[in-house]
Amino acid sequence: MKASRIVIFFFLFGMVMGSCKNQEKEPEVKQVESTVNEVEIPEKKELTEQDKSILNSVFSKVMTTVELKTFARASVTANLAEMLSKEKGPYTVFAPSNTAFEALTKEQMNVLQNPAKKQDLVTLLKSHIIPQNLTSADIVQSLKNQETLEFKAMAGNSLKIKKDGMDLWVEDASGNTTKIGKSDILGGNGVVHVIDSVLTIK
Numbered sequence: 450m451k452a453s454r455i456v457i458f459f460f461l462f463g464m465v466m467g468s469c470k471n472q473e474k475e476p477e478v479k480q481v482e483s484t485v486n487e488v489e490i491p492e493k494k495e496l497t498e499q500d501k502s503i504l505n506s507v508f509s510k511v512m513t514t515v516e517l518k519t520f521a522r523a524s525v526t527a528n529l530a531e532m533l534s535k536e537k538g539p540y541t542v543f544a545p546s547n548t549a550f551e552a553l554t555k556e557q558m559n560v561l562q563n564p565a566k567k568q569d570l571v572t573l574l575k576s577h578i579i580p581q582n583l584t585s586a587d588i589v590q591s592l593k594n595q596e597t598l599e600f601k602a603m604a605g606n607s608l609k610i611k612k613d614g615m616d617l618w619v620e621d622a623s624g625n626t627t628k629i630g631k632s633d634i635l636g637g638n639g640v641v642h643v644i645d646s647v648l649t650i651k
Contacts (some may be wrong), residue, residue, distance in 0.1 A: 501536075507540055507636035508533035514634060516643055519550040520574075523561055526572045533638075538583035540639035543608070543619055545647045546630065553647060576604035576621070576648055580606045584640055588617060608648070621648040 508530050511517045517608050537650055560569050579600045591598055598610045609620040617629040627646040634641040
């Protein structure tokens with residue numbers, strides 16, 4: 450409804466400005482009044498179940514998390530947005546923060562920016578996604594019985610999760626570790642955890 454009013458406002462504004470240029474004030478005012486009466490404001494659209502599912506998806510959570518703008522753009526480029534927004538999953542996304550991407554070298558950033566390396570980007574992002582639903586509570590509970598948890602990401606690489614004090618850490622195939630920062634951003638088809646560096650594939 451609000452959007453409709455804005456459109457009508459700009460339409461009427463244009464009509465009024467046109468009347469000033471032609472210096473035909475009285476006729477144009479009547480025309481504006483007539484136009485107002487004729488404009489039909491569309492009723493608010495009822496959201497479908499699919500609309501609601503997309504709005505509550507893990508990708509929607511990524512899009513609305515300020516720290517993950519770069520990851521969101523990269524996901525769109527890699528054509529992963531539709532999977533994360535429409536498919537049932539579940540998915541656990543270890544999403545690198547904007548700062549994590551900024552720490553990459555120019556050569557590494559080329560993967561994100563070069564269309565010829567799109568498949569490399571797809572693989573990179575999928576290496577951060579586990580096809581399971583893993584909240585921090587699930588992880589902590591499992592780590593009570595063992596020191597390390599190991600999972601296979603969608604790119605085929607292994608990710609290990611460990612606990613050090615109050616913090617949870619993710620280790621990639623190269624042995625690099627990154628801390629989980631903001632966690633448990635829950636979506637209808639999974640969960641998002643923010644990590645402070647970009648994982649690599651050995």
